[in-house]
Amino acid sequence: MKHLFVVLLVVPLMVIAQTDNPFKDEVKSIQKKNDSLWDPSKPTIVFTGSSSIRLWEDVQERFAEHQVLNTGFGGSQFSDLELYLDELILNYRPVKVFIYEGDNDIFAKKRPRKIIERAEQILADLQQRNPNMEIVLISAKPSISRWKYRGRYRRLNRKLDKLASENEKIDFVDVWYPMLDNRKVMQDIFIEDGLHMNDKGYDIWYDVIKDYMD
Known part of the structure; x- marks a missing residue:
């Protein structure tokens, strides 16, 4: 009976742990891949986010003149990134990190103000632990499938821009407006789901982000 009680107690705790860390296995896989690619002797730029x-x-090919590591993990929010700052960013001692979060936060109906509060905590932690690292916040992008939330995304982007403007080590790169045509989201830059980008979409990102690489 005692053993049964222990089992009944442990199983729910394991379920809770898995729920609290849904990206644990994915992050381990990302680490394994990037650990095999990373040359610690070279300056590193990390791209992370959802x-x-x-x-x-x-x-990596688009920015071949730099050592770039992609530690993005799908479906993530700022709160998820906060759990894995070491594994996805700090362990690689980057000179610069590009962060794309907020897209899924808004879709999860989180308020822009609450999202920014979490972002501020993350940025403060990163800067305390690696003061020389530059941080670039990538704006939330527009998309066909989430166009009805455009007002919330624009509010979030304004707040991210303001947050970056208050710190000389943080930049904000706007991919929102370059992805619009006559104030409507471009239709030919996404795959079938209307959310994720095709090569044309990433061409736009490259054209905008390349000026922030050096």
């Missing part, structure tokens, strides 16, 4: 980063499969 699936728009994870699916940027040729980011």
